[in-house]
Amino acid sequence: MYVPDENLLGPLHSGFLRIGKATLEWERTVLLAALMGGMENILENCIRYSWQRQQFGKSILNFFAIKEKIARIWVYLCAARRMTYFVARKKDFEPNVSLPMESSILKVFASEVSEEVASDAVQIYGGMGYMREVSVSRFYRDVKLGTIGGGTSEIQRSIISASYGGYEPYRKIIQSELIEDKIKETPIGELMRSLGVLIQTVGENPERKKRQVFEFGFADLLTLTTILKLSLWDLTRTNGHYETNDKERDFNILIYYLTARYIRGIAYLKELNEDGVSKLLKAFGKLNAPEKEIEESIEYLKSGILDNITFGK
Known part of the structure; x- marks a missing residue:
């Protein structure tokens, strides 16, 4: 095929770098945005079903095993939505700026927690969750595309690691120092400092680029830290009925489960x-298990934060 010079979109052979990569960044953001709606629908359905479903003489929503799953769905949804808005807003205000790290972190995080959400939803529904007439079954089948379309999770981890350009540029992506100063002397503050130090030291180590296990472990480290820093930043914002004390409660749930999720990959950086890595593990061990926060979060959801759900007594 011959294309005249006047019909070329930029210099010859530059199409993927100039257009393709930018398009993929948008594709990842838009593709993942649909999962937010799916997770919200799952949350509503799981709350409604678990409230109505009776076992052993009471609603299954009274059992901690169900409460824990629903609370995790809620905090994962909030964190994924927060990251989606963050990336989309940056692309809106600076459409010509490339955001390979941010869009890939969004892709990895949101797609993989969506898989966990889908699995938990089916578990809450039990055998009924496996039936095609139930929406959680459809989401369980559909959600897998998120980890494949627009670049697999493995590709995204390689992009995240390769896009790291030093600690100072990374630190400026999300400015959460104000709130981090307030939690400095807490177990959460210790964990956040451990994450920052590990990013700085491993990021400067040229060996991290030589083996995929280090590359992926470093990507998990960046993903975990970015999601947590963005959630800390959000504590300073007001969102209608979702007040700061509610966000702080849910952040305690998020940091506990999300750190546990990513720490297995980060542990490979021990070499x-x-x-x-030892200091990070020690800091994680000091976090309080969020049993109380989970109970309170469920009560918060039951109280009517989801407007289209009504609860009986």
């Missing part, structure tokens, strides 16, 4: 910084 590059054994002391840093």
Whole structure:
């Protein structure tokens, strides 16, 4: 095929770099935005079903095993939605700026927690969750596309690691120092400092680029830290009925489960910084298990934050 010079969109052979990569960044953001709606629908359906479903003489929503799953769905939804808006807003205000790290972090995080959400939803529904007439069954089948379309999770981790351009540029992506100063002397503050130090030291180590296990572990480290820093930043914002004390409660749930989720990948970085990984594990061990926060979060959801759900007594 011959294309005249006047019909070329930029220099010859530059199409993917100039157009393709930018399009993929948008595709990842838009593709993942649909999962937010799916997770919200799952949350509403799981709350309604677990409130109505009776076992052993009471609603199954009274059992902690169900409460824990629903609370995790809620905090994962909030964190994924927060990251989606963050990336989309940056693309809106700076359409010509490339955001490979941010869009890939969104892709990895939102698609993979959506899989967990879908699995938990089916578990809440039990055998009924496996039936085609139930919406959670459809979401369970559909959600897998999120980890494949627009670049697989493995590709995204490679992009995240390769896009890291040093600690100072990374630190400026999300400015959450104000709230981090307030939690400095808490277990959460210790964990956040451990994450920052580990990013700084491993990021400067040239060995991290030589093996995929380090590359992926570093990507998990960046993903975890970015999601947590963005959630900390959001504590300073007001969102209608979702007040700061509600966000703080849910952040305690998020940091506990999300750190546990990513720490297995981060642990591979021990070969590059054994002391840093050990300090991170120690800091994680100091976090309080969020049983109380889970109970309160469920009561918050039941109280009517989801307007189209009504609860009986």
